[in-house]
Amino acid sequence: MTSEPPADWMTRELSRRAAAGLLRRRSVAEVGGRINLASNDYLGLARDPRLTEGAAMAARAWGGGATASPLICGLLPIHAELERRLADLKRCASAMVFSSGYAANLGLVASLAGRGDIVFADRLAHASLLDGARLSGSRLVRFRHNDAGHLEELLIRHEGAARRVVVTESVFSMDGDLAPLRDLHAVARRHGAMLVVDEAHATGVYGPGGAGRTVELGIAGEDVVAMGTLSKALGSQGGYVAGTERLTEWLTQSARSYLYSTALCPAAAGAALSALDVLAAEPDRPERLRRRALEFRDRLSSGRVPVPAGDSPIVPLVIGEARGAAEFASRLEAAGVLAVAIRPPTVPPGTSRVRLSVSLAVERERLMEAADRIAAEWRRWRS
Ligand SMILES: Cc1ncc(COP(=O)(O)O)c(C=O)c1O
Incomplete structure (x- = not known):
């Protein structure tokens, strides 16, 4: 028996993933004028x-x-x-x-x-x-x-x-x-x-x-x-x-x-x-970050977004299905907020989400503006 040519099995696997909404894309990050809530640069130091x-x-x-x-x-x-x-x-x-x-x-x-x-x-x-x-x-x-x-x-x-x-x-x-x-x-x-x-x-x-x-x-x-x-x-x-x-x-x-x-x-x-x-x-910088994260979480909550308890800068918006998470991330992007959809196998099936992360690189006012835009999109999405 001859083995299946790579062009065949790769095409089949890629189509299968695309059909399940699980295809990953490499795209050059273009923040543009958007508010970046996708990085892990929590303390805002990468470009310091x-x-x-x-x-x-x-x-x-x-x-x-x-x-x-x-x-x-x-x-x-x-x-x-x-x-x-x-x-x-x-x-x-x-x-x-x-x-x-x-x-x-x-x-x-x-x-x-x-x-x-x-x-x-x-x-x-x-x-x-x-x-x-x-x-x-x-x-x-x-x-x-x-x-x-x-x-x-x-x-x-x-x-x-x-x-x-x-x-x-x-x-x-x-x-x-x-x-x-x-x-x-x-x-x-x-x-x-x-x-x-x-x-x-x-x-x-x-x-x-x-x-x-x-x-x-x-x-x-x-x-x-x-x-x-x-x-x-x-x-x-x-x-x-x-x-x-x-x-x-x-x-x-x-x-x-x-x-x-x-x-x-x-x-x-x-x-x-x-x-x-x-x-x-600046030993208080981590605490400043956590206070900022709390403020962001509170602002989302008051906009009726279900936010888990805690003060870490990582805030998951659990959507469920992979396609839904990708769609919500696109809506946020169109609303000027950069956040990424996280899908299986990174997270368990049925728990696809948009992951928001707070960074001190984003000014407080911009972060609060992002929370308001996310909340507005969330309510539109759920209605
Ligand atoms: C919990 C955890 N451990 C380890 C790593 C790997 O770290 P690095 O990105 O420095 O390779 C990551 C980052 O993706 C992570 O989130």
Whole structure:
């Protein structure tokens, strides 16, 4: 039997996705005069002159690229400085910088578990955490979203596994809700499991000076690993893992996404260092963001938009079907608000949504104007 030509199966698959309203499009972002509620630049730092200058200085000092993977000759003094600063931020002994948050999760989870082990993941955990579990060759078991009781049941049921690793996000990327980290930590500890906390959307947003929720709740320690990205509130690019010296030593032996990939671009390291400087100089910036997010949520609510409780800058408008979410995002775009439809497999079927994110890059008045326009479109949509 001859195999089906790629032109045939790709065309068939693409048509199938288009028919289900699930076709993804790559289009160059054109904000134009629209109000941008689609980025993860929560603190409004990506275009801050202090960051662009930090990036330019690092590029001038260290070049356009790191030239090699960290264990060859790519680990530069600027990376070492960034790792020290991140370790301090996370109140940990050590930190390790990866070329992206995705790479950090891939390398981290695949290093903590292997064949015969089990990774327990929140049902809504990010793709990069799940991909790390898959790469590890361990078994992946999902617990109900934010349900520490269900996690405990599963840990008891799988008592026999050699190593057990629990993975969750601390602020969920598509829902903006917070994980019950204290409960998850207590359960994991009771059963001798390690807890990996993805702080991608908490870094720069929660905790003292934006240190994240592991610091805010005081759960850093031997059995907790925090990871995060430099690419969201910190306005740069790259990812990090923070924990003990022993953990860094272990990742140096085993994290394939670290070992077999060129080290983080110096300009990204420079921009991230500048972002940490801004956070140190303006420690109230995360709180200002959360206050702004609360105001935005309140304004939507008073416009009769159903908004989940919370103060994170991520606000999901759950629509249900994929086509509906895409249609509502187009309507918002026509009304001058840039927001993206999020559809399966990024979110579970039947929960397609438009994800709104608050950024300090958008002035308060413009943000409130956006809330009013969204509310008007929502009421028209629902009527
Ligand atoms: C929860 C979570 N973890 C990890 C990542 C990956 O981070 P990065 O974009 O830096 O690769 C993202 C971003 O998409 C995320 O939302």
